[in-house]
Amino acid sequence: MNFIKEKQERNRFLKFAVVGLTGAVVDFGILNLLRLAFDMPLIAAQAISFICAVINNFIWNRFWTYPDSRTKQITKQLVQFFIINTIGILIRTPLITWLDQKILSLLDRDSFVFPISDMVISQNLALAIAILIILLWNFFANRYWTYNDIPGESGNKEEVVDPLPLEDKTVNKS
Numbered sequence: 001m002n003f004i005k006e007k008q009e010r011n012r013f014l015k016f017a018v019v020g021l022t023g024a025v026v027d028f029g030i031l032n033l034l035r036l037a038f039d040m041p042l043i044a045a046q047a048i049s050f051i052c053a054v055i056n057n058f059i060w061n062r063f064w065t066y067p068d069s070r071t072k073q074i075t076k077q078l079v080q081f082f083i084i085n086t087i088g089i090l091i092r093t094p095l096i097t098w099l100d101q102k103i104l105s106l107l108d109r110d111s112f113v114f115p116i117s118d119m120v121i122s123q124n125l126a127l128a129i130a131i132l133i134i135l136l137w138n139f140f141a142n143r144y145w146t147y148n149d150i151p152g153e154s155g156n157k158e159e160v161v162d163p164l165p166l167e168d169k170t171v172n173k174s
Contacts, residue, residue, distance in 0.1 A: 009143075015065040016139050022060060023053035024131055031127060032120070042123060046096055047089065054085045061142070071149040080146040087141070088134045095133065099126035 030049035034040040040048075058081045062074065069077070103122035107114075114121060 012065055012143070013139055016061065016142075017135065019057050019060040019065055020131070020135050020138075023057040024128075026056045027053040027131065028124065028127065031123070035123065036120075042100065043093065043097065046093070046127065050085075050089050050092070054082065057085075058082075061147075066147045066150055069147045069150050077146050081142060084138060084141045084146060088138055091137065092130045092134050096123075096126045096130045099129055 027046075027049045030052050031045050034045035034048060035042065058078055061081075062069070062077065100122050103125050104118055107118040107122055
């Protein structure tokens, strides 16, 4: 797969990003609902919102972004997708906490009064930045592992690797 040269891969990335936007709506909505309506701690709320977004994204990616990915069973792809996203949340969790603290400290120094609380602003900015970083990880990791059964523009499946050069193969010509 050559992301730069292959138009089909760039289109998949754009679809993946659109799916990511729907996941972000789910993520932000659930995070804010859990934090504001139920006063749930940020770490727990973002973990729940993340899981809901992953389920949303898997469904959309399976059927819209990668509809030609059907050689793998859906359960295998779901497990692979969750593993990659679990690595993503392991990166995201400390990142969102660190970003939230940094943004909140910047907002506390500012004398400007926002119509919503500094806490809501900092948490949402931290989440937005983390989502952008994890988007790149998720796309490339899923494309190379979860959805590697899709041929690129050249028509070759990404996962097919022939370990023997042509000259080492013997053909029975009987």
